[in-house]
Ligand SMILES: C[S@@+](CC[C@H](N)C(=O)[O-])C[C@H]1O[C@@H](n2cnc3c(N)ncnc32)[C@H](O)[C@@H]1O
């Protein structure tokens with residue numbers, strides 16, 4: 001089945017450079033580069049007309065891009081809504097962020113400075129200062145807090161999120177895909193599909209065209225989870241493999257893969 005090509009969201013990996021060293025970050029093993037302006041503008045030109053929101057974010061720190069403001073301005077000039085997720089450690093001009101972003105994502109995994117340091121989220125106090133600057137400039141309701149659950153205690157950060165009044169707190173599990181896990185310093189247990197041979201497999205990103213993801217080199221992917229693009233040819237090929245009951249190398253270990261008969265779980 002070929003889905004209608006109408007994703008409402010696009011995500012563009014504008015950089016792989018970062019000032020942090022998160023133990024779970026696939027970007028630390030990628031070539032370290034910012035996306036050139038011309039490539040970014042070229043991607044904006046070829047976005048499907050259905051796209052309304054563009055997230056400037058991949059396996060690097062978006063606000064570290066030397067032309068971050070120009071990239072955001074280019075999105076807004078086209079009448080599109082910019083979004084980003086930032087580690088909040090480089091926020092120097094919160095009023096600019098307040099004026100440029102209707103909503104913004106920040107990522108904080110723990111409020112324990114020692115734990116933060118040990119997982120590569122360095123100098124936690126700088127990120128917390130950045131968060132407070134954003135709250136003062138735009139209010140907490142327009143901020144989405146992202147937390148990766150890698151097994152750390154979460155009570156404190158959940159309580160902090162409530163007390164600050166963030167618009168949302170999204171806690172997501174550590175990604176279990178093979179092309180992420182190979183970079184991890186601590187290995188989560190591998191995810192196995194059920195032993196009985198499934199008749200067909202599916203993925204909602206391939207069925208519904210939820211997003212278009214553009215890697216640093218401009219390759220368009222059906223989701224943000226394919227970090228090893230060496231065997232990726234097309235979404236149609238991924239769909240055909242899954243329909244035949246095979247998990248393609250690009251999707252190995254992905255929690256989105258499910259049996260065709262399984263009900264769709266909202267994650
Ligand atoms: C890839 S980062 C890029 C933006 C920015 N540097 C940051 O960390 O906020 C975007 C989000 O993905 C999360 N993330 C990164 N690697 C992950 C992984 N292996 N599993 C789950 N979430 C991950 C980050 O914690 C962050 O919330």
Ligand code: SF4
Nearest residue numbers: 018020022025059060
């Ligand atoms: S802050 Fe973001 S880009 Fe940087 S190392 Fe952590 S997850 Fe990766």
Ligand code: SF4
Nearest residue numbers: 203205223251254256
């Ligand atoms: S990596 Fe996962 S989400 Fe992406 S296309 Fe493959 S199965 Fe779907």
